[in-house]
Amino acid sequence: MATTAEPQVPDHVPAELVRNIDLILGEEFLKDPYAFMRSMHGKLPRLFYNTGSPTGGGWMTISHPTAFKALRDQDHFGVPPLFIFPRDEDNWFRMIPLEIPSPDHRKFRNILDPMLSPKGVLALEADITRLANDLIDKIVDKGECEFTTDFARPLPVMVFLSFMGLPVEKLDQFVKWVVALIQFAEFDRAKEIMAEIETYLSTVIEEKRANPDDKAISRIVHATFDGEPMTERDVMGFTFFLFIAGIDTVYAALNNSWLWMARNPDRVKELVADPDNRDLQTEELLRAFAPTFSGRYLTEDLELDGVLMKKGDSFMSFLPACNYDPEVWDNPREIDFTRVKKPILTFTGGIHSCMGGHLARLEFKIGLNEWLRRIPEFSLKPGAEIKYVPSGVVGPESVPLVWDVA
Numbered sequence: 001m002a003t004t005a006e007p008q009v010p011d012h013v014p015a016e017l018v019r020n021i022d023l024i025l026g027e028e029f030l031k032d033p034y035a036f037m038r039s040m041h042g043k044l045p046r047l048f049y050n051t052g053s054p055t056g057g058g059w060m061t062i063s064h065p066t067a068f069k070a071l072r073d074q075d076h077f078g079v080p081p082l083f084i085f086p087r088d089e090d091n092w093f094r095m096i097p098l099e100i101p102s103p104d105h106r107k108f109r110n111i112l113d114p115m116l117s118p119k120g121v122l123a124l125e126a127d128i129t130r131l132a133n134d135l136i137d138k139i140v141d142k143g144e145c146e147f148t149t150d151f152a153r154p155l156p157v158m159v160f161l162s163f164m165g166l167p168v169e170k171l172d173q174f175v176k177w178v179v180a181l182i183q184f185a186e187f188d189r190a191k192e193i194m195a196e197i198e199t200y201l202s203t204v205i206e207e208k209r210a211n212p213d214d215k216a217i218s219r220i221v222h223a224t225f226d227g228e229p230m231t232e233r234d235v236m237g238f239t240f241f242l243f244i245a246g247i248d249t250v251y252a253a254l255n256n257s258w259l260w261m262a263r264n265p266d267r268v269k270e271l272v273a274d275p276d277n278r279d280l281q282t283e284e285l286l287r288a289f290a291p292t293f294s295g296r297y298l299t300e301d302l303e304l305d306g307v308l309m310k311k312g313d314s315f316m317s318f319l320p321a322c323n324y325d326p327e328v329w330d331n332p333r334e335i336d337f338t339r340v341k342k343p344i345l346t347f348t349g350g351i352h353s354c355m356g357g358h359l360a361r362l363e364f365k366i367g368l369n370e371w372l373r374r375i376p377e378f379s380l381k382p383g384a385e386i387k388y389v390p391s392g393v394v395g396p397e398s399v400p401l402v403w404d405v406a
C-alpha cells in the first residue's frame with residue numbers, strides 16, 4: 001500500500017489522516033481485490049482522506065457504523081452525477097432514483113417498489129429457477145464451463161429482460177453494452193455506447209407507450225405524479241439507470257462467490273450438506289463479496305467522528321471493506337454460515353439502499369441452490385488465470401471451472 005501524501009490536499013484535512021491508496025485502478029488492488037480489502041482494517045484509519053484512485057482526493061470510510069451514519073444523513077450528503085456515465089450536456093437526463101434527493105426520490109421508488117418487495121420478487125421465482133436450469137442443462141454434461149459467460153452474465157441479464165419487459169433475443173447485446181460501460185478500459189467509448197443504449201431504449205419506451213404491459217418499463221412510462229406524467233427525460237433516466245444497476249452487480253457477486261467455492265471444496269461440501277440454510281449462506285457470501293461502493297459529496301460542512309469535512313468534499317463509503325469491520329463482526333475475514341444476521345452494507349444503507357436487493361438475493365440463492373444440486377463438486381480449471389480489470393464493480397473477468405462427468 002502506498003502511504004505517501006500527494007500535494008493537493010485541502011487545508012482543513014489533518015495531515016495524519018491523509019493516505020495515498022490506489023483502489024480500483026491500483027496494481028496491488030487488482031492482483032487480489034478481496035485480499036486487499038480484507039487487509040484494510042488495522043492498516044488504515046477508519047475514516048481517512050485518500051489521494052489515490054478512484055477519486056484522486058476525497059474522504060473514505062471503511063467503518064461500518066460511520067458509513068451507515070453518512071449514508072442515512074440527507075442533511076449533509078448528496079449523490080454526485082455518476083461520472084462514469086457521461087451524458088450529453090444539452091440533452092441531460094438524471095440517473096433515477098440514485099441522483100434524486102429526498103423527498104422526490106420516494107415518489108420514483110414507489111412506482112417499482114411493489115414489484116421489487118420481498119413478496120413482489122417471488123413472482124419471478126419460477127422463472128429464475130427455470131432460467132438457471134436452462135443454463136446448467138447446456139453445460140452439465142460437458143464437465144467444464146467458463147462460469148462468467150455460461151452462467152454469471154446470462155442469468156441476471158435474462159431475469160432483468162423479463163423484469164423490464166424486454167425481448168430475450170437482446171441478451172448478447174445487453175451483455176456487451178453493460179461490460180463496455182462499467183469497465184473503465186472502454187471509458188473513451190462510453191459516450192458512444194451511452195448514445196447507442198439511449199437510441200434503443202427510446203424505441204422501447206415509445207413501444208410501451210402504445211402497448212402497455214405490467215413490466216417495469218411500461219410502469220415507468222405510464223406513471224403519473226399528481227395526475228401529471230413523468231417527463232420524457234425522467235422516463236429515460238429511470239429506465240437507463242435500472243439497466244446499469246441491475247445487471248453487472250449480480251454477475252460480479254456470483255463470479256466472486258463461485259471463485260471462492262472453486263478454491264474451497266471443503267466449504268462447498270458444507271453448503272451442499274445444508275440446503276435448508278440457503279438464506280444465511282446467501283447473506284454471508286454477499287457480505288464477503290460486496291462488489292461496489294457508495295460515492296457521495298458534502299452538501300454542508302460536517303464534523304463526523306471528530307473529523308471536520310467541508311461542503312464540496314467528496315466522500316466514499318467503501319462498502320466491501322465496511323463489511324469486514326471487526327467492530328461489527330467476529331472474525332470478519334472468515335466466511336461463516338452460522339453467523340447471527342446483521343445488516344450488511346453490500347446494498348448500501350439509507351434512502352438509496354438498493355432497490356433490487358431482494359431480487360438480487362433471490363437470483364443468488366436460486367443460482368446457488370440449483371448449481372449445487374446439479375454440480376455439487378467442481379474446481380478451478382488447472383492453469384486458469386484469474387484476472388481483475390479496473391471497474392466500478394469488482395469481480396474476476398473469467399472463472400473457468402471443471403467437474404467430473406459420470
Ligand code: HEM
Nearest residue numbers: 097098245246249250253294295347348352354355356360
Ligand atoms: C448483487 C447485486 C447488487 C448489488 C451488490 C447492488 C448494490 C447496490 C448499491 C451499493 C447501491 C447504492 C449505490 C450508491 O449508493 O451509490 C444500489 C442502488 C441501486 N440498485 Fe442495486 N445492487 C444489486 C442488484 C440490483 C438489481 C438486480 C437491481 C434492479 C432491479 C438494482 C437496482 C438498484 C437501484 C434502482 C438503485 C438505486 C436506489 C436509489 O437510489 O434509491 N440493483 N445497488
